[in-house]
Each structure stands twice: as C-alpha cells, then as structure tokens.
Amino acid sequence: MGPAIPIPYTLRSLRSRWRSNLVAVAGIAGVVAVFIAMLAMAKGFQATLVESGSPKNAIIMRGGASTEMESVVTKEELRVISDAPQVARDAKNRAMASGEVVVITAFKHKASGSDALGQVRGVTPMALEVHDGVRVALGRFLNPGTAELVAGRNASEMYEGLKLGDRPRFGGLTWTVVGILDAKGSAYDSEVWADNAVLNQTYKRPLDIFSSVTVRLAEPSSLKSFKAALAADPRLTVSVQRENEYYASQSRMMTALIKVLGFLVAGVMGVGAVFGAFNTMYLAVSARSREIATLRALGFGPASVVAAFLLESLLLAFAGGVVGCAAAMPLNGVTTSTLNFQSFSQIAFAFRITPGLMAEGVAFALFMGFWGGLLPSLRAARLRVAQALREL
C-alpha cells in the first residue's frame, strides 16, 4: 500500500478548505443534535415512568385491566390481599398495602393556557409508606377524610392553582393544597393526591372501591408466590405485576411514538447530511486532483490516498458529532410535559442526555462521515496520475 500519508497533511488540507468544511460540519452537527434531542426525550419519558415503580412493590389491578384507570378493586379484595403472607408489615404491624383511586380531571395548564388532563390519586397515609420514593417536601401530608390535597412538584409548577395554600375547585368541591410532594422526577411528581374516600364521593363512585392496590413485598423475590397465592384465591380475579414493570409498560406507547418519529426524522436528515459530506469531499477531491496525482507520483499508494481522504471525512464528521452534542447539551434536564396516551393524563418529564447517548450521536456522525467520504476517496485513488498532472 505504500507509506501512509502523514496526518499533519490531512489536518492542513482541512484547514485550507475551511469554508466548505464548515458547511459539512454544520450539516452533521444539526443531524446529531436532532438525533440526540429526540432520543433524550424518549429516554427521559421512559425513565420518568420506570423510576415511578419500585421493584420492592407489586401493583394489583382487576384481571384484564391494563391501566389503573380501567381497574376496579373492592375493599373486600383489598382486605384479602392485605392478609397475604408475602405483604410486608410496617412498624405498627399494619399490612403495607395501599388502596388507591385514580381519576383524571382538567387543570389549567400554565404553558398552553388551556385545560390539561391531570391525574388525581386518592390515597391514605399508607401510600407514603408504600411509595417510599415520595416524600412531603413542603407543608404537610393531607388529613384523611378532608378536602385537602398534596400536589406533586411538577403538577404544582405545571398547573394553575396548585401552589401551597391555594384553594382549587374541581369536582364540585373546594380543596386546599396543604403540601407539595417530591417524587424525584418520577410520574408521581405530575400527580395530585387526595383522600381516597373524599375523591370517590366527589366522582360519584361507590365508596368502597379502589382502582388499584400497591403492596410492599416482604421479600422482593416473593412476587411469584404472591402471584400464585392471589391467583389461587377464589375470592379474587386480579392481575399482579411488579410495580416497576407496570410503569415501564405505561411508557411503551409514548416512547415508541417518540422513537419512531425521532429515528424517521433523524434518518432522513442523516441521508441529507451524507449527501452534504459527500459533496464536500467530492469537491475536495476534484479541486485537488493535481495534488493527489503528485502524492501518487511521490510513491504513496492508492490505499494510502483512500485512507487519507477517509480520515479527512471522518474528522469532519467527528467535529460535527461533537458540535452536535454540545448543541443538544442545554436540553439536558429541561422539563417538559405531554399527554401520555396510556394513562390519559399529562406527565412532566425531563430530557435526559447520558454519556451513552452522546456516544451514539458521535457514532452516528462517524457513520455518516464514512459513507459520505467513501466514494470520493475511492475516486481519488483511481485518479490517473499522468493525466491529472497534465491537466494544469
């Protein structure tokens, strides 16, 4: 293959054609930024839901229901479930089983100025023990049997009238916000919690029913025997899922939507960027045919020429990838919200740009650079030396 063309040569030729190189870098950077932004959104959304569930907990819904809103569990069933030996007991020897009522209601969304569907969860104080990722950050927890609310951090930010001390009206009642919950960015941060009996009453539901029951397992590994125990009980027709798995399934549709659209858009843009890189490299090759011929005449083999031009293209792509990462970086941690089709309510989530995601972005850039540079460098290698040198 002959001696390798020195790297400083490649660097210098990149510098000498900086104007058209800048265009190629900008093109690739744009694609990478979009690619990262879309995936960061999908990742953030998924993480928000996945982190809502704990592997130590199990969620019980009526058999056949795929979301809490579709499910009904009676008080009698809750009692049976609580008695199962796999359910953990707290310090006061109460079963750690939290019957919860889930409804949606329209809140005024600050950003869009219109009504948005927010999830309201009817709970008892046991909910805080079972969901140990959730704590009261401001104020206090609601008193059972009263029209008091505690709002998740994001719900309080997202909607009007949910600040500490506010008195929002919905469902024919005037409520008082007595506390703000911090759920570490999980889906509970987008929820509003109320007393379950009061909520049932407001929504004209029978007083002794819940949407779901979440229990703390005595041993995380006892899910299987817990499931079997409930399935064997003739008084119950329920489905049992590990809580984190339930929440992961709740993110499935939205994550798929973002990913499909993201890949589609980034894919099409990627083709465009390959064209851009191709064009730049092609121009570089045709403008430098004499130079290439001189290199060949000096004894550098065709393979070295291909390597040098590919390197040039990959360097451009790498620069584009890095710039793209930097351009997407400010999005990291930005909180936004959308309607989750599956829970049919607004959910706030933060963009999440991980090092792995950035590496994927750079890899995507190098991929584009490789394909954009391959044909032009092959063309450079095939150049007929004598002819090129004659073309002065």
Next chain:
Amino acid sequence: MKFARLIWANMARGKVRTTLTIGSYAVALFLFGLLGAIQTAFNQGVEVAGADRLVARNKISLIMPLPVSYKERILQLPGVKCVTYATWFGGKYQDDKNFFPQFAIDTGTWLETYPEYEVPAAEWSAFLADREGCVIGRGTAEKYGFKVGDRVPIIATIFGGVWEFNVDGIYTGRRQEDDVTQFWFHGAYLEERRQWGKGMVGWYIVKVDSPDRAVSVSKAIDRRFANSSWETKTETESAFASGFVKQMGNIKLLILVIGGVVFFTLLLVTGNTMAMSVRERTGEIAVLKTIGFSGRTVLWLVLAESLAYAAQGGIIGLAAVKLYTLRGDPTGGMLPLFYLSGGRMALGLAVALLLGAAAGVIPAALAMRLRIVEALRRV
C-alpha cells in the same frame, strides 16, 4: 427557453454533483412532507372537526359519564338539530398493542350527526338488526383483516370479560382525512350487558342549525344542567380536539422546529455547490459575455440552473414522501391520520423553488458582475 439546452448541458456536466444537489433537495422535501404528515396526524380531529358540531361532556372530567336522559333534554333546546351519544368501551383485540377506539353508539342518530362516514345501506340495516353487531372503519378492518361476517372477540378492559361482535359493515370516510379506525357497536347492547353504570353514556355530540349558533347553544346546554348532579361542559368539536393537541404540545413543536434547521442547512449546502460551480466556470462565463451575452442573461442562466435542481429534487422528494405516507401510519396505530395533502405538496414545491432561488442568487449575481478582462486573465 432557447437556453434550455445550455442549462441542461451545464447540469449534465458534473453528473455526481448534479445528482447530489438534486438528492439534497429531494431529502429536504421528503422531510418537509414527513413533518407535514406528522403535524396533520397530531392535529387530527381539529382538521376534521365539523363547525356545526358540539361535544358535551361531564364537567368534572372526561372519564365521568352523563345520564342517557340528557339526549331528549338537549334536543328540546332551540338551535339543536340532532343529538347523538357515544361511550368509550376501551377494549383491546387479542393484545395490548392492538389498539383502535371502540364506541358504543346511539345507532339511530349516529350517521345523521356524522354525515362524513359512509356505510353501504344494506350493511347498515344488517347492523341495526343485529344486537351483537359492529361496524368497523376501513383502516382498522384492513389492518387486522376483518371482513363482513367475521366474529371479533374484544377484551373489555373497563367492563370486564370478552365480548364477541359480528362484523356487519365497514365504513369509509368521504374525505381522506376522516378517521377510519373506529369500531362502533350498539349502545343498547352495552347497556344490556354492563354490570354497573347503567343509564349513563360517555358524551354527547350535538349538531346545531348553523355554525353561528354554536357558542350560544353550547352555553344553553351548560346552563340547562348547571347545579344538577351531572353538570356538563360543552364546546365545539374543534375546540375539544385542539384541547388534546395542545396537550401534546412540546413534542409537536420540537419535531417541527427541526424542519427549519434542516432548510437552513440545505440552503448552505446547495448555495455552496452553486457558488463552486460558478467559480469553476469563471472562464466560460467570461467567454459567454465576450461573445455578447448580457450580464442579465448570465444571471438568469445561473438562476435557472439552480431552480432546475430545486424543481427536480422537489418533485422527486415529494413523490417519494407521498408514496411513503400512502403506506400508512409508521407508528402502528398511534397516529391514525397520517397522510400528506395536495395543498401541502404544492407548498412544498413552492418552498423548494424559493430555496433554489435563494441558493442561486449570490452565485448568479457574481456571474453577472464578472468582469471579462479580469476573468480571462485568470485563466
């Protein structure tokens, strides 16, 4: 036009570069069409909403029902032409992934309220006579291979159990944008089989005499039921639908912002290409001018070349994306209205030509101002 051959010859000279430039336009316009289809899909409902239709739902929350007796009471209000209702069934077919909306409908008034849906008369009367019958949209029927005469089991997530329905008819939409993914069955059948919530329906769709009365009628409906135990919230169908669109909010915006970025990038790339090719042809342009071509003619020659790239690329890209959207929803059921309208394609072509003009204008101006003596000396 007499220079068409000259322009053509110029384009045919650098085959790779020409292909790339046309390809870049094609990619950008493909993306333009794709973003347009995505936007339409997110805006579904809003674009198909009837201006003379109102949606009345429970004031507390959409998931709460309204009494079935409201139908007659709404019908008594002045300005109301007809009233129908539907209830969300929320079933799934075989698997969680197979989602399509199922409504238990008021069969007597449904088609009158939604004239955009067409069902063959024979199929519709078979449906009316069949208590366990259903009518399915063409889109859903094609996706799952449902045919008239099939028996379809639906797992009821809200009402419990597996419900079997006879497919009695397939409905289509009069317009391309109509939603053909729905599954309708008898509200009376739901009423008969449901174990709780009897006497309640999901929401009402109210057709008014004329769109001008939409606001006053919706206020009258809400007033009619104010302070009852089932208060209503009534709004026009488009307001109802755009409420959902607004909730999707940021995601749509983000996807659409990308479009702008791409066009800007494309402008840079093609502008660069045109500038390069003009610079390469400096000598030729000088010769053209020497033999009597005016500066203006040279300007038009370069511009026309740039526009020709844009037009060809635009047509290729738009044709490709049209073909792509004809394959239907890429997400498998989440965006039922995924299509590209003719208007948007025309807009796309206009945008392409505008880009072509913008990319060509600086190189063309350079060519026009080129001074023969200097240019020829450089050669």
